[in-house]
Amino acid sequence: MRNTWIFYRKEMLEMLRGYKLLWIPVVFMILGIMQPISAYYMPEILKMSGDVPPGLLESYTLPGAAEVMAKSLGQYGVIGLLVLALSAMNSFAGEREGGTAELVLARPLTPLAAASAKWLAQLTLLVLSLGLGAAGAGYYITLLIGPLPWSAAVSASALYGLWLMCAVSLTLLFSACLRAPAAAFLSLAAAGGLALLHTLLPRPLRWSPAALPKLSAEALLRQEYTSYAWVFPVLSGIALIVLCFLGASLLFDRNKLPRF
């Protein structure tokens, strides 16, 4: 426990020195704020971009607060996912290629403790970034568009965060056995594959963690809490994270030496 805490502090220090703890939250905030502002000023943006067919500007209606919030969160599904995967890819791989893995795994730090510190550090980064980004988006939405149902916005952000954490966990798993770029590529491909499978077979795969982004949008748009559609995706998402965690601690122990 104490070892995990010490290793966690080392991870956070490394993230700060690598500026990740600064630039990733800033990027998430920019992405979150941009959506409500561009929705609000859409007619002006269109007008400035040149010739617009006459009826278009008049027919533009400002989307609802919940809809814009869902779109803001949707921004994190592409650029946010990419940024998080690229920043997590070095987590184990950097340790191995840099030659510190052997030192780290010399007693008394167990691979399980090292992996939990890494997971906690990534979770901290994700919660910080997504929290600030969603708060920024929510603030601008209430300012420009209208009152936002806050409890729905919070649960939608949490559902989206769980999906992002699944993708980060995949990156960490691959990072424990592959080189960093391969880990990022494979985890993005795996997350993309899960999402694609879910869009192709939404009914049989409604328990898949890839259903989380859709459920997040639905939590905002329909605001229904009576249906328990989120139970299985949440459970399978947590199961995926735990499996990746166990797999990574096992693989990290076996792959201590750099690859050539």
Next chain:
Amino acid sequence: MKTMDLSLLWPLFALQGLLAVIGLISLARARSVRGPKWVWAIIILLGNLLGSLAYFTIGRKE
């Protein structure tokens, strides 16, 4: 027609500026980056969000 209200937009510009400043500090202090440093400085300064993103994800060596 709504006029673009600066009091609404400045936090966005401030965040973009902050991101560029973090990028430039990181670039100045890095021992080496992928490609020449001055090119990355131009990309960060002129590339807005995507320029800084490209530097942090592609340009930086861990």
